[in-house]
Amino acid sequence: MSLPVPAYGRRSLADLTPSVLAALGVPGHTNVLGLPALPRACVLLVDGLGWELLRAHAGEAPFLSSLAGHELTAGFPSTTATSLGSFGTGRAPGGHGLFGYQVAIPGEGRLLNCLRWDDGVDPLAWQPSATVYERAAAAGVAAAHVSTRAFEHSGLTRAVYRGARYVPADALGPLVAGAERAVRQGERSFVTVYHSELDATGHIHGSRSSAWGHHLSFVDLLVRRLAEVMPPDAALYVTADHGMTDPATRVDVDAEPALREGVALLGGEPRARHLYARDGAAPDVLAVWRERLEGAAWVMTRDEAITAGLFGPVSATMAARVGDVVAVPYADLAIVATQAEPLESSLVGMHGSLVPAEQLVPLLTFTAES
Numbered sequence: 322m323s324l325p326v327p328a329y330g331r332r333s334l335a336d337l338t339p340s341v342l343a344a345l346g347v348p349g350h351t352n353v354l355g356l357p358a359l360p361r362a363c364v365l366l367v368d369g370l371g372w373e374l375l376r377a378h379a380g381e382a383p384f385l386s387s388l389a390g391h392e393l394t395a396g397f398p399s400t401t402a403t404s405l406g407s408f409g410t411g412r413a414p415g416g417h418g419l420f421g422y423q424v425a426i427p428g429e430g431r432l433l434n435c436l437r438w439d440d441g442v443d444p445l446a447w448q449p450s451a452t453v454y455e456r457a458a459a460a461g462v463a464a465a466h467v468s469t470r471a472f473e474h475s476g477l478t479r480a481v482y483r484g485a486r487y488v489p490a491d492a493l494g495p496l497v498a499g500a501e502r503a504v505r506q507g508e509r510s511f512v513t514v515y516h517s518e519l520d521a522t523g524h525i526h527g528s529r530s531s532a533w534g535h536h537l538s539f540v541d542l543l544v545r546r547l548a549e550v551m552p553p554d555a556a557l558y559v560t561a562d563h564g565m566t567d568p569a570t571r572v573d574v575d576a577e578p579a580l581r582e583g584v585a586l587l588g589g590e591p592r593a594r595h596l597y598a599r600d601g602a603a604p605d606v607l608a609v610w611r612e613r614l615e616g617a618a619w620v621m622t623r624d625e626a627i628t629a630g631l632f633g634p635v636s637a638t639m640a641a642r643v644g645d646v647v648a649v650p651y652a653d654l655a656i657v658a659t660q661a662e663p664l665e666s667s668l669v670g671m672h673g674s675l676v677p678a679e680q681l682v683p684l685l686t687f688t689a690e691s
Contacts, residue, residue, distance in 0.1 A: 322651050324619055325675050327394040327413075329633045334395050334682060335407035335416075337560060338364070338453040338513075342411075344556070345509050347460040350411075357688060361555035363504045363512045365547060366408060367540055368401060369520030369672070371564020372681035374528055374537075381534045382541040384548075385559065390685035395563045397631040398422075398593035398649075398673040399680050401520070402435035402477060404562030408513075409481030411453045413633025418448055419480070420632065420642050421673070422590040425597045427641040432588050438476025448480035454511070455484030463507035467499040468515040485513070493543050501550040510555075516543065520565070523670035528565040530669075544687075553689040561682040563672045568592070568655040572613070575660040579609055588644055590665060591655035593673030595644030603645040610648055617652035619675070631675075649674050 327333050336353045341362045343352035356362075372392040379386040396407050396414055398421045406412075406419035414420055423432045426442065433439050433447075454464040466482045470489035478487070488499040496514060503512040519536050526532040544559055551557050574580040574587060581587075583602030588595035598606045603622070611620045626647045627635045635643070648656060651674060657666035672679040 322619070324629055325680070326630045327396045327633075327675075327680065329396070329413040329630070332393055333407070333413070334393050334404055334560065334562070335411060335413045335633070337393065337558070337684065338408055339411040341511065341558070342453055342457055342462075345457070345462055345511060347457055347462060349456070354684065356558075356686070357556055359554055359556045359688065360509045361504050361552060362510070362558065363500055363514065363547065363551060363555060364558045364560065365514045365516065365544065367519055367559065367561050368515070368517045369523050369528075369563065369565050369670075370540065370561035370683065371528075371678060372683045373678050374564055375683055378534055378537050381537045384541050384545040385685060388559070388685040388687055389691065390559075390683055392681040393560065393684050395561075395680055395682050396633075397675060398589065399563035399675070400590060400593065400673045401562050405477065405481050406448065408562070409452050409454070410448070410450045412450055415627075415632040415635035415639065417450055417481070418639040418642055421588065421593060421595055423588040424595060424642045425586050425588055425644070430585070432586055436477060442476065444476045444480035445483070452481060452484045454482060457511045458484050461507075461509065463503070463510045465503035465506070465510070465512045466515070467496055467503060467512065469517065493539065497543065497546045497550060500547060504555055505552055514547070516540065523565045524668045525670075527567040527669035529567055533670075548687045551687070551689070555688075557687040559683060559685040564679045564681060565670045565672045566592070566653070566674075566676070566678045567670050568650070568653050570652070570654045571657050571666075572654060573657050573659050573666070575658050577613070580613060582606075582609065587658055587661065590671070590673050591657050592650055592671045592679065594648040594656050596646040596648065598645040607646050610646060614648060614650070617654050618648050618650040618656075620646065620648045622646060651676050
């Protein structure tokens with residue numbers, strides 16, 4: 322199966338926020354996505370709302386399905402930490418260095434969980450690029466981010482949302498109220514809103530479950546309410562960080578010693594693995610994993626993944642964060658580690674791969690003229 326590459330610079334999640342800033346008149350940005358020039362913008366990111374899932378559940382989301390829009394590619398891997406890095410910086414993963422759920426901290430022999438973070442890792446050093454919020458604020462645009470209170474001081478928030486005024490909101494009502502107030506600030510405003518629970522529902526119950534469909538109905542109501550409170554000179558955009566699949570087959574690396582041989586650290590997640598090899602073992606790890614996953618996954622070296630453009634341009638200082646071997650299932654398969662990662666291995670819904678169900682996310686637009 323041929324290796325698909327995200328549409329960086331043309332139609333990717335990393336192109337969304339720079340296009341929004343360009344539409345707001347912030348210099349130094351290009352409106353690649355052709356968004357309407359208005360002085361206010363609110364962008365709702367619904368964690369786990371894949372383009373294919375939305376199209377398959379149009380009945381549960383009539384308002385969302387009525388909005389004009391098209392798909393974007395999330396980027397690789399199609400996972401929350403990576404996508405929020407692209408969303409918050411306007412850069413492909415190679416520009417912000419958040420290469421997955423779990424990645425190696427070079428030279429330290431341990432993994433960084435990019436969602437939970439680590440007090441020993443400085444978010445500003447790990448992700449040194451200016452964020453879109455910093456760039457908006459520098460141009461006189463009121464920048465805010467509305468999300469759960471628990472995330473306010475996390476390492477990931479500091480890495481990708483710095484420069485925004487953080488508006489804590491722990492339920493749907495406060496989320497709408499916070500966005501409504503923030504979008505009316507100043508002469509120009511840039512507001513982002515994050516909703517996480519659809520993704521959590523999919524992980525626990527599966528993206529094909531009735532629970533997921535019911536939660537999508539609440540998301541549809543959330544979007545409708547946000548649209549109703551937007552001022553007439555604002556644009557509301559709806560997007561996501563990834564889609565989701567429910568893999569039926571599991572390969573458990575903790576039950577197959579050959580898959581652990583020569584692997585110092587097992588990073589990534591079940592649908593996008595980073596394998597960090599012991600000294601000199603990378604060729605053997607590559608050979609074993611390619612043989613085991615033949616016909617089910619793309620298995621490549623770090624250089625092959627970077628050269629193919631999976632992360633966009635990658636600086637030399639960040640390349641070591643990528644696994645020596647990268648394994649990405651395209652079949653109905655999850656690469657789990659039931660002993661090392663019992664929680665992650667137990668999930669029903671998963672994401673991270675390059676397949677359309679996980680890679681494609683919506684970009685829907687609402688304006689007063691819609």
